[in-house]
Amino acid sequence: MSTVGLYVPGDGPAHRAPAGAKLLVLLVAVSAMLLAGDLRVALAAVAAAVLLYPLCGLAPRHVWRTVRPLLVFVAVIGVFQWYAADAQTAVRVCAQLVAAVLLAGLVTLTTKVSAMLALFERLAGPLRHVGVRPDRVALTLALTIRCIPLVATAYRNSREAYAARGLRGRPHLLVVPVIVGLIRSAEAMGEAMVARGID
Amino acid sequence: MLRLDDITHSYNGRRVIDGITVELAERRIGVIGANGSGKSTMARMLNGLVIPDSGRVLVEGRDTRKDAKAIRRRVGFVFSDADTQIIMPTVAEDVEVGLRRSGLSAAEIADRVDGVLRAYGLDGHRDHPAHLLSSGQKQLLALASVLVTDPAILVCDEPTTLLDLRNTAAIERRLSALPQQVVLLTHHLHMLAGYDRVLVLDEGRIAFDGAPDDAVAHYTELMAPRGGPEPHA
Ligand SMILES: Nc1ncnc2c1ncn2[C@@H]1O[C@H](COP(=O)(O)OP(=O)(O)OP(=O)(O)O)[C@@H](O)[C@H]1O
Ligand SMILES: [Mg+2]
Numbered sequence: 364m365s366t367v368g369l370y371v372p373g374d375g376p377a378h379r380a381p382a383g384a385k386l387l388v389l390l391v392a393v394s395a396m397l398l399a400g401d402l403r404v405a406l407a408a409v410a411a412a413v414l415l416y417p418l419c420g421l422a423p424r425h426v427w428r429t430v431r432p433l434l435v436f437v438a439v440i441g442v443f444q445w446y447a448a449d450a451q452t453a454v455r456v457c458a459q460l461v462a463a464v465l466l467a468g469l470v471t472l473t474t475k476v477s478a479m480l481a482l483f484e485r486l487a488g489p490l491r492h493v494g495v496r497p498d499r500v501a502l503t504l505a506l507t508i509r510c511i512p513l514v515a516t517a518y519r520n521s522r523e524a525y526a527a528r529g530l531r532g533r534p535h536l537l538v539v540p541v542i543v544g545l546i547r548s549a550e551a552m553g554e555a556m557v558a559r560g561i562d
Numbered sequence: 563m564l565r566l567d568d569i570t571h572s573y574n575g576r577r578v579i580d581g582i583t584v585e586l587a588e589r590r591i592g593v594i595g596a597n598g599s600g601k602s603t604m605a606r607m608l609n610g611l612v613i614p615d616s617g618r619v620l621v622e623g624r625d626t627r628k629d630a631k632a633i634r635r636r637v638g639f640v641f642s643d644a645d646t647q648i649i650m651p652t653v654a655e656d657v658e659v660g661l662r663r664s665g666l667s668a669a670e671i672a673d674r675v676d677g678v679l680r681a682y683g684l685d686g687h688r689d690h691p692a693h694l695l696s697s698g699q700k701q702l703l704a705l706a707s708v709l710v711t712d713p714a715i716l717v718c719d720e721p722t723t724l725l726d727l728r729n730t731a732a733i734e735r736r737l738s739a740l741p742q743q744v745v746l747l748t749h750h751l752h753m754l755a756g757y758d759r760v761l762v763l764d765e766g767r768i769a770f771d772g773a774p775d776d777a778v779a780h781y782t783e784l785m786a787p788r789g790g791p792e793p794h795a
Contacts, residue, residue, distance in 0.1 A: 369651060372689035475689070477655040498662070505659075508651050512693040516645070551646035558609060558639035559660045559708065560631075561649065 369508070370475050375420030377473040382482045385470045393463045402451055405458035412465035421472055429468035430461055437461060476505055502561070506552075510545075517544035563587050564608055564715065564745070569617035571603055571766075578603050579614065580766035586745065588758035590738075592774060593747045594781050595763030601747045604763065605719050608745065609637035622714070638713030638742075642720040644700035645693070653695070653703055654679060654688040660711045674710055682706040682736070698729030705736060715743045722750055751778050 377385065396408045416426050430437075437457050444453035471479075480501040487497035521540035525531065556562055564586040571579035578600045593601050606612040607619045610630030619626040621633045641647055650656040654675055661671045679685040682702045687695065692703060701721060708716065718737065722730040734753050737744055746753065754760050760777035762770035762784065770780040 369691065370689065475655065476651045477658065505650055505655075509649060509693075512691075513645070548646050551641065551643060552649070554611060555639075555641055555647040555704075556649060558611060558634060558641075559647075559649075560634050560711070561659060561662070 369471065371421060371425065371472050373420040373473065375418070375473070377415075377419035377469060380473075382470075382474045382478045385474060386482070389466055389470050392466060396459060396462060400455075402455040402458070405455045405462060408462035409458050409465070412462050412469065415469055416465075419469060419473060421469070425468070425472060426465065429465055429472075433461070433464055476508060480505055513548050514541070514545065517541045517548065520544060563620075563622055564743075565620040566604070566607070567618045567620065569604075569607065569614035569619060571600075571607070571612065571615050578766050579607075581617075582766070582768055583617075584761070584768060584771070586743075586759075589743050590757040590759070591743070591745045592754040592757045592760035592777070593745065593763060594749070594751065594754070594760060594777065595769075596785065599763040600766040601763050602719050605639075605717050605745065605747055608715070608717050609634050609639055611639070635711070636714045638708040638711065638716045640701075640705055640708055640716065640718040640721045642723045644697065644704045644724070647704040647707070648692045648700065651691060651693075652689050653684055653692050656692050656703060657707045657710050660707055664711065678706040678710045696729075698725055698732060701725060701729065701733060702736070705733065709740070713742065715745070716740065717745045717747075719747045720749065721746075722748065722753070751781075754778070 392408075396404055399405075413426055417423065437460055440460065441453045441457045444456050483504070484497045484501045487495065487500060490497060518537060518541050521537050521544060524540065525536065566582050566584050566586075568581055568583045569579055570577065570581055578598075580600075582604065593605070595601050603612055607614055607626065608621065610619075610626035610633050613627055613630075621629075621637060624633055626633055648656050650659050657675045657678060658671060661674065664671070666674070676685070679688060682705065684699065684703060684706060687699070692700070695703060701724075705721070716737075721737075722733050725733065730750060730753070737746065737753075738756070746757075748754070754774040754777070757774045760770075760772065760774045761768050762777050762781045764784060769784060770777050
């Protein structure tokens with residue numbers, strides 16, 4: 364399984380831009396779009412975001428991969444907006460959402476986790492004065508991302524263990540073995556981190 | 563230089579290390595023994611991951627009970643399961659993370675990371691998701707990530723158990739090329755050919771201590787079925 368929205372190697376303009384600049388541009392662009400509150404602006408933003416992917420050296424499939432997990436969510440919101448307001452509002456809100464996610468995806472797909480964490484550590488630096496350790500928080504975030512494939516593996520392993528015994532591992536039956544598997548991985552990971560002096 | 567001084571250790575009231583005293587100065591040291599004989603527990607004591615109930619473990623003269631943190635910087639540790647040793651999302655980042663607190667400059671860190679990635683044939687995978695590497699590459703990455711911090715001693719707890727023959731040979735080659743002192747725990751007995759010294763553990767004690775061939779012979783004898791009931795462990 365490939366992790367959703369994670370760095371894709373490349374050397375386009377977006378890859379070379381510093382993480383802070385990209386986040387700032389993202390923030391400004393999305394805020395402007397939301398403040399405009401206009402259907403045409405929202406649709407134009409979607410179109411621009413889609414066009415930016417190839418310009419930044421990302422294959423079109425990344426556009427699809429970025430929005431796919433969101434589709435159900437967007438549909439629900441769309442229906443709700445249509446019901447609560449009108450069709451135009453529904454389309455605008457959905458377009459804004461898709462555009463924002465595509466633009467954010469552009470940042471995460473072209474920025475290494477370590478670069479993002481370094482930026483985060485710098486931004487959160489002042490929190491040091493109130494007892495927060497930015498490096499710890501950054502490490503926790505990195506580990507969370509790292510653990511997504513571990514969860515997928517634990518899930519696959521226990522489903523296969525059921526299947527091998529001719530049983531159908533229904534999702535609720537998998538909860539306990541998956542958690543047990545994860546705790547075991549977490550323990551081993553913790554030990555490996557301590558051994559590497561990352562604690 | 564490692565010294566174990568009459569160490570014992572129990573889990574839930576059961577002795578798993580039962581009075582080991584040994585001094586390890588040789589460059590290549592093997593540890594073999596049955597499942598549950600205490601190999602991993604002993605190995606974890608060498609960098610303070612486990613502190614003995616009694617007795618002491620000295621690494622370069624320092625006691626793991628007092629200086630575990632400093633000792634861990636000197637003793638690298640490689641486990642069997644590469645998946646749980648990978649911490650960061652991409653290959654290069656994972657190698658890098660161990661140097662975060664090394665005090666080296668960004669340029670020096672990049673240099674070192676490049677160096678080990680090249681040495682371990684991983685430079686083509688720098689920015690790839692680490693969890694998508696093959697098992698063999700993952701274990702090479704785990705080894706690279708530990709060696710980038712330049713430990714004086716390397717402890718490997720069955721580093722090839724999950725690997726095929728080719729990857730086992732690859733790890734074996736890397737280990738034998740290292741200038742460091744290596745303590746290797748393994749069930750792949752052939753890896754110990756040419757080692758300076760091999761310990762055989764049995765029920766938490768050193769049952770044999772000597773040359774690889776003699777150690778393997780002793781271990782084979784120890785494991786021979788004696789007509790009793792089949793062991794369950
Ligand atoms: N964290 C723990 N908690 C409880 N018991 C443990 C723990 N770690 C090890 N043991 C027990 O201690 C004994 C020695 O375990 P150890 O892992 O040191 O053996 P080993 O020689 O490495 O075996 P293997 O060849 O299977 O890796 C075993 O009986 C094991 O069940
Ligand atoms: Mg073991």
